[in-house]
Amino acid sequence: AQKVTQAQTEISVVEKEDVTLDCVYETRDTTYYLFWYKQPPSGELVFLIRRNSFDEQNEISGRYSWNFQKSTSSFNFTITASQVVDSAVYFCALSEAPNRDDKIIFGKGTRLHILP
Amino acid sequence: NAGVTQTPKFQVLKTGQSMTLQCAQDMNHEYMSWYRQDPGMGLRLIHYSVGAGITDQGEVPNGYNVSRSTTEDFPLRLLSAAPSQTSVYFCASSYGRADTQYFGPGTRLTVL
Numbered sequence A: 001a002q003k004v005t006q007a008q009t010e011i012s013v014v015e016k017e018d019v020t021l022d023c024v025y026e027t028r029d030t031t032y033y034l035f036w037y038k039q040p041p042s043g044e045l046v047f048l049i050r051r052n053s054f055d056e057q058n059e060i061s062g063r064y065s066w067n068f069q070k071s072t073s074s075f076n077f078t079i080t081a082s083q084v085v086d087s088a089v090y091f092c093a094l095s096e097a098p099n100r101d102d103k104i105i106f107g108k109g110t111r112l113h114i115l116p
Numbered sequence B: 001n002a003g004v005t006q007t008p009k010f011q012v013l014k015t016g017q018s019m020t021l022q023c024a025q026d027m028n029h030e031y032m033s034w035y036r037q038d039p040g041m042g043l044r045l046i047h048y049s050v051g052a053g054i055t056d057q058g059e060v061p062n063g064y065n066v067s068r069s070t071t072e073d074f075p076l077r078l079l080s081a082a083p084s085q086t087s088v089y090f091c092a093s094s095y096g097r098a099d100t101q102y103f104g105p106g107t108r109l110t111v112l
Helices: none
Strands: A003-005 A010-014 A019-021 A024-026 A032-039 A046-052 A059-061 A064-069 A074-079 A088-096 A104-106 A110-115 B004-007 B010-013 B019-025 B031-038 B042-051 B054-057 B064-066 B076-078 B087-094 B107-111
Touching: A003 A088, A003 A104, A010 A019, A019 A110, A024 A074, A032 A074, A046 A059, A046 A064, A046 A074, A074 A088, A088 B042, A104 B042, B004 B087, B010 B019, B019 B031, B019 B087, B042 B064
Parallel strands: A010 A110, B010 B107
Antiparallel strands: A003 A024, A019 A074, A032 A046, A032 A088, A059 A064, A064 A074, A088 A104, A088 A110, B004 B019, B019 B076, B031 B042, B031 B087, B042 B054, B064 B076, B087 B107
């Protein structure tokens, strides 16, 4: 069965520090999709990134970067030079191959506090 | 495009009451889903639908019913509300299961 583990429940860092949020997943499939979403204090859920299992290239978007490693079943998210506006709950999610299971499963989230 | 809309934004029910949480999307998405969010539990899938007329159970379906008579609408029904159903409910839609999900603003439900 598919599973997503975000072991870090809560993280606090001082502004301008780098921070990495961990995501470890379990799946039986070779084809799957991984996502990260952000939930700021206002409560809405905002899409950050989607990655398919065949693309192991790391992704960088401004201060955000993602490290996908199939060998360790991890899809970690790093914020460089963190800012107070990065304070939010971050969710990692997994979707498996077609005809296997149509569910999209989320991790429990990591609450990130950026201290000024 | 309005995206994904949910009504109401807030609701207070008494134990045993029934109600329907409404969800609609105008993006012609086939895949729609309902999640509940509780402190420390993340987003848990209640029910989902891969297209009109097709629904299936998620992780925590007990106490909830859904139907999908049109592509646009995916209502969630609580038949007999219980305090354990106090939560924030999110509806989401996407073209397919492997695509980016777009979330509604959420409904905060309190059952007394």
